[in-house]
Amino acid sequence: MNLLKTLQTAQKENKKLIAVLVDPDKVSLADVETICYRINNAPVDYMLLGGSTVCENQTEMIAREIQKHITKPVILFPGNYTHLTNYADALLFLNLISGDNPEYLIHQQVKAVPFLSKSTLEIIPTGYLLIDGGTESSTLKVSKTKPICQQNIEHIVNTSIAGQYMGQKILYLEAGSGASTPVAKDVVNAVYNSLNIPIIVGGGIRTLKKIKEIHKAGATLVVIGTAFELNDIF
Numbered sequence: 213m214n215l216l217k218t219l220q221t222a223q224k225e226n227k228k229l230i231a232v233l234v235d236p237d238k239v240s241l242a243d244v245e246t247i248c249y250r251i252n253n254a255p256v257d258y259m260l261l262g263g264s265t266v267c268e269n270q271t272e273m274i275a276r277e278i279q280k281h282i283t284k285p286v287i288l289f290p291g292n293y294t295h296l297t298n299y300a301d302a303l304l305f306l307n308l309i310s311g312d313n314p315e316y317l318i319h320q321q322v323k324a325v326p327f328l329s330k331s332t333l334e335i336i337p338t339g340y341l342l343i344d345g346g347t348e349s350s351t352l353k354v355s356k357t358k359p360i361c362q363q364n365i366e367h368i369v370n371t372s373i374a375g376q377y378m379g380q381k382i383l384y385l386e387a388g389s390g391a392s393t394p395v396a397k398d399v400v401n402a403v404y405n406s407l408n409i410p411i412i413v414g415g416g417i418r419t420l421k422k423i424k425e426i427h428k429a430g431a432t433l434v435v436i437g438t439a440f441e442l443n444d445i446f
């Protein structure tokens with residue numbers, strides 16, 4: 213699979229995609245088969261695997277079990293470099309460009325190199341922006357950075373364009389897992405109109421109606437975590 217190519221083609225052809233986020237921290241080995249069964253049979257294109265705080269080796273253990281059951285590509289979405297595993301297809305190589313914490317701008321990326329230089333994972337340079345979703349998410353706590361206010365569209369757009377200039381191949385607009393307010397459609401649309409790389413949007417999206425709205429605003433891939441965990445969707 214070449215995930216980046218698939219996302220770029222989808223963006224050009226206005227094809228819309230959905231991913232379910234599985235947090236290795238919240239599942240046990242015994243849950244994996246059921247989770248995979250649900251994803252395999254849902255109108256979902258990918259599994260995203262990751263969490264802000266996951267114990268060392270937990271991602272590898274869960275990812276290995278997932279490979280026995282999943283029929284769709286698995287994309288790593290790591291909170292830090294210790295979450296890396298080869299039991300996946302691709303990696304969102306995140307750069308937290310909305311914040312100013314060097315740990316998440318360059319240090320984690322450098323620490324990931326010894327593993328990645330021996331790995332066959334497809335590595336996708338991903339500009340990651342935290343947008344205020346009305347709740348203090350785990351990602352905010354862990355990264356110790358400030359989210360960008362939803363009203364500050366100009367700053368969100370400029371940060372996104374800067375990300376594209378820096379060479380990011382995709383852009384992830386994140387309101388935070390469990391956000392009370394997802395990224396607004398106007399924000400997504402403003403970013404979409406200023407960039408030509410695929411956009412991922414996640415955080416607080418709980419319904420098919422909302423997925424459609426965010427897709428229409430310009431997102432290529434929408435990520436659903438909490439609503440799937442609660443069995444509210446798919």
Ligand SMILES: CC(C)=CCC/C(C)=C/CC/C(C)=C/CC/C(C)=C/COP(=O)(O)OP(=O)(O)O
Binds near residue numbers: 262308316340389
């Ligand atoms: C480049 C490598 C190897 C790692 C990237 C390290 C960076 C820059 C991470 C960005 C900041 C961060 C901590 C992102 C985590 C994103 C994520 C996996 C969120 C998933 O949701 P949770 O925050 O776990 O939600 P819950 O609180 O619901 O569990």
Ligand SMILES: O=P(O)(O)OC[C@@H](O)CO
Binds near residue numbers: 387388416
């Ligand atoms: O759990 P939710 O709110 O769906 O968020 C998903 C994802 O964008 C978090 O990184």
Ligand SMILES: [Mg+2]
Binds near residue numbers: 235237263264350
């Ligand atoms: Mg988590």
